[in-house]
Amino acid sequence: MIKETEAGKLMERMYRLFSIRQRTEKEVRQYFKIKNYRLKILAKEQTSNLVIEQVIKKLKQKKLLNDEEFARNWLDCRSKKKGKIAIKIELLRKGIDKKIIDDLLEENPVDEEVAAQHFLEKKKNWKNLPLIEFKKKAYPFLIRRGFRYELVKSVVEKFLQKQ
Numbered sequence: 001m002i003k004e005t006e007a008g009k010l011m012e013r014m015y016r017l018f019s020i021r022q023r024t025e026k027e028v029r030q031y032f033k034i035k036n037y038r039l040k041i042l043a044k045e046q047t048s049n050l051v052i053e054q055v056i057k058k059l060k061q062k063k064l065l066n067d068e069e070f071a072r073n074w075l076d077c078r079s080k081k082k083g084k085i086a087i088k089i090e091l092l093r094k095g096i097d098k099k100i101i102d103d104l105l106e107e108n109p110v111d112e113e114v115a116a117q118h119f120l121e122k123k124k125n126w127k128n129l130p131l132i133e134f135k136k137k138a139y140p141f142l143i144r145r146g147f148r149y150e151l152v153k154s155v156v157e158k159f160l161q162k163q
Contacts, residue, residue, distance in 0.1 A: 075104055
């Protein structure tokens with residue numbers, strides 16, 4: 001009965017956490033790990049692993065915890081802001097399985113060229129720069145956002161031809 005009460009309190013916390021944004025299983029486990037560490041420092045009773053597993057199981061049953069769905073939503077949101085490489089790294093850091101990421105990127109191709117062009121068009125103050133200075137700024141700028149070098153090179157060349 002105590003375990004059920006503890007699990008109920010943890011579920012309430014999870015509902016609040018999930019009301020902000022969806023989470024991955026790794027993030028939830030990390031949340032519990034940090035919570036237990038804080039309780040240990042305060043010399044309070046820590047949450048047992050059995051209760052944590054029970055809460056994670058309930059979250060999965062209620063379809064609140066689904067790594068594949070999280071990855072799909074993350075890709076939809078971030079594909080306009082980042083390249084494939086950056087998105088893949090972000091998802092790996094969130095604890096999404098590499099196979100899920102690869103399958104998702106295959107079935108939902110990201111139009112990186114349009115996104116990279118959009119970033120360059122936003123940089124209006126770079127348009128008046130000399131050619132070499134523009135390239136020195138544009139290449140690293142786009143590569144930091146996760147675009148492949150070959151794509152960056154072609155986008156920058158097309159952009160310069162328009163100018």
